[in-house]
Amino acid sequence: MKDIRLALVGFGNVGRCFAQELRGSYARALRAAGVKVRVTGIATARHGLAIDPNGLALYRARRLVESGRSLEGLGRGRQPGSVRQLIARVPADVLVEISTLDPRHGEPAISHVRQALNRGLHVVTANKGPVAFARGALVALARRKGRFFLHESAVMDGTPVFNLVERCLAGCQVIGFRGTLNSTTNLILSRMEEGLSADAALAEAQALGIAEADPRNDVDGWDAAVKGCALAAALMGATVAPRAVSRRGMGRLTAGEVRRALREGARVRLVVRGERRGGMVRVRVRPERVPLGDPLVGAGADNVLMVETDLMGEIGIVERGSTVDQTAYGLLSDLLRIVREP
Template identity: 35%
Template sequence: MSVKVALIGFGGVGQAFAEIIQDKQQELLRVHDLEVEIVAVSDVMKGAVYRREGLDIPHLLQCVKQLGSVEAYSKHKDIVKGWSSLETIVQSEADVIIEVTYTDVKTGEPALTHCHKAFETGKSVITTNKGPVALAYTELLEKAKKRGVFFGFEGTVMSGTPALRLPLETLTGNNIKEIRGILNGTTNYILTSMENGMEYPEALQKAQTLGYAEADPTSDVEGYDVRYKTAILSNHVWGIPLTFDDIPCEGISKLTAEDIAEAENNGEKWKLIARITQNGPGNVSASVKPERIKVDDLLAGVSGATNAIVYECDLSGPIMLTGAGAGLKETGFSLLIDLIHYQKQKQPSKI
């Protein structure tokens, strides 16, 4: 039986996910016994379309890329158009809601409402949105458990690099004493550029030109993006809720080329580090700030827009995971990771 998916949001990430499903459909069926049908798409700019028996992915993508609207879909006649995101969540016969809208990280909306509504109607949720997970982790997880549905959010910290599944599955049995990470590719790219002699404004402008930084880069360069990811890690790894305000935060905008050069002269590098330290049972402390680290530190060699995270374990020692922390295909892959685990949870005998 196929898994019916409704996409709430159909920008670059949603389209990348659809392309992955199209390209890998035979492999997913053969290896994971996973057949995926995209039955609905709802996007505030591109419109909405629903077909109970599934949409033709190539035609759907063609409509968006050539005409800018999913409502140009004409492959089938038995379709419904124009539903809002909430109507799509409630009325579509989807098993899984994939939530990839642009979200206000201060409020978690509209993704937070989307998650609640999906759980209330017995649907599972997979999302890459940091906002709702950082702000309402325990509430959403408990609601999903109560309703007997799946809640996946692997892509919220390091996109397609599985930073959340690693500590709870592969590293299980360890006591993770500390987590340190470079969790924002934009700021790491800027710092790498400054190591090559650029001043901060020039490095930021280059990052914007290349698409690493937004026109308003505040969330990245002041560390706010990393602060939300840090809150998610604390909740997920230790079960200890930290709020945005619990985590002292400082960005990189005050660093100068002289600061970078001085560190280099002392065998050190500046990195924007997320740090969470276990202080005892039920107690952690966290911070997000630029730190001078020795050049032989595991994180010192991470350059450009790459992300990395180090788990300090009592049995296995330090374990570092590195990879892309952004990118359309990478983020689309994070959705697939969760969808495969959703399927395994449904069919435990086939794990």
């Protein structure tokens, strides 16, 4: 059995779910791949940091954070005083970057990823900030270091979006994409169709753990804009800054408009589009009336992405529902790729 040591930066909804599954349903897949996983370090913003070279007690770590207590005291040996120190010192093979998204600058996650790659760690992330703002440079750095920078769960949770295009569409060029990629607004809009208020639907998304830490980033279209830029970077090789996205959120939509659209045969969804025009790739986020029957029409928190290619026409992929488990699965699938393709 090969031993793989993980350091987690961020131990929120995704981190705790991932940690739980490492000891639960992921154990079989990891065993089958011939690996034994230990989490040797965890960093948070307000719940402390801890390193244990032998592996942290994950159940205790979850209990501490879930009851609002600090991880300090859980570690063994010399403990780090900052996230930077943890990344510099933790005995680890892979850094899992799952801290809060900063949609304006992508920091400090980009610095976490860069520091870990420079140190010779692989990096797996669900944080779309580093992908949207700095994917080209981070992939190049990872290549120079002979390491992986993988981010399958940054868009559509664990649904294979980046892997689909990179690994299954050999020879194709992506001309454009359109998607309903923000689970929170998908859920809110579909609950508004059923007569629920936007506030009550947002509370449901928060209870499910799928809303961003600051849910204004969902409602105002920032999360969708950053995802659009991450897709533009990975699928189309284009650098588009999230602030350059033509962005309109769902803030001004009323329940009346949403229900009227449904009566008239359409669902209102926050749609992100990327298209190449001339030499430029443009990304746009808008509430749109999507006709019933269009593949973009999902139900509830469903995410849908349609990718237009030169050789394979338009293809699509749907994520039924959207749960934190699906995001955690994306981290596992990236981890297994590192194990299988060293």
